[in-house]
Amino acid sequence: MERTFCMIKPDGVRRRLIGDIIARFERKGLTVVALDFCTLTQDQAERHYAEHKDKPFFAELVAFITSGPVVPMVLEGPDAVAAARALIGATDPLKAAAGTIRGDYGLRLSENVIHGADSPASAKRETANILPDCNI
Numbered sequence: 629m630e631r632t633f634c635m636i637k638p639d640g641v642r643r644r645l646i647g648d649i650i651a652r653f654e655r656k657g658l659t660v661v662a663l664d665f666c667t668l669t670q671d672q673a674e675r676h677y678a679e680h681k682d683k684p685f686f687a688e689l690v691a692f693i694t695s696g697p698v699v700p701m702v703l704e705g706p707d708a709v710a711a712a713r714a715l716i717g718a719t720d721p722l723k724a725a726a727g728t729i730r731g732d733y734g735l736r737l738s739e740n741v742i743h744g745a746d747s748p749a750s751a752k753r754e755t756a757n758i759l760p761d762c763n764i
């Protein structure tokens with residue numbers, strides 16, 4: 629069993645996609661073991677995207693992810709990191725395959741509906757930053 633961290637971004641929440649996205653994960657067989665509805669602080673957002681801090685789009689990234697509520701969650705299942713990323717699709721929604729979350733719902737790289745951790749180590753770090761009080 630593995631755990632991963634995913635987060636429905638402000639555009640996904642604004643577009644009322646929460647239920648549909650969680651249903652896709654559950655239908656695949658992943659189990660939601662932690663879930664919240666909250667707005668990230670500036671500090672949490674900067675820590676979450678620390679690896680992008682030297683990129684030209686860093687400020688835009690932080691401004692967007694703090695622009696409204698998000699739905700962070702921990703999902704559990706066999707190969708949960710890879711399973712969630714396969715459902716989420718490529719980072720750029722225009723390149724993401726139809727049938728994936730980003731392929732079906734996204735149009736812009738900066739507003740790509742959902743984030744998914746890229747490794748178990750990232751999942752652990754992102755969970756500690758954004759869901760620190762979840763007793764899982």
Ligand code: CMP
Nearest residue numbers: 685688689719737738739740742743744
């Ligand atoms: P995410 O999986 O949250 O991880 C980093 C995010 O940076 C990524 O999704 C995209 O939304 C965003 N991103 C990547 N490249 C660019 C870019 N060139 N311009 C704006 N945002 C970007």
